[in-house]
Amino acid sequence: MCHCSGTRRSYIQSLFEQGKDIAAISRWTGALSGCGGCEWDIADFLKELDAKTSKKL
Numbered sequence: 001m002c003h004c005s006g007t008r009r010s011y012i013q014s015l016f017e018q019g020k021d022i023a024a025i026s027r028w029t030g031a032l033s034g035c036g037g038c039e040w041d042i043a044d045f046l047k048e049l050d051a052k053t054s055k056k057l
């Protein structure tokens with residue numbers, strides 16, 4: 001997902017499932033702190049995960 005930090009989609013999902021928001025994910029991984037090219041991809045991915053989580057409840 002983030003080429004600058006080498007952060008993979010699966011790790012972002014794992015952090016999200018632990019309750020971390022986009023700011024915390026950025027702090028933990030370094031994602032979103034380089035070129036910014038991953039910002040929309042990560043934001044959209046977190047929205048997808050949130051929608052899936054909301055449906056389960």
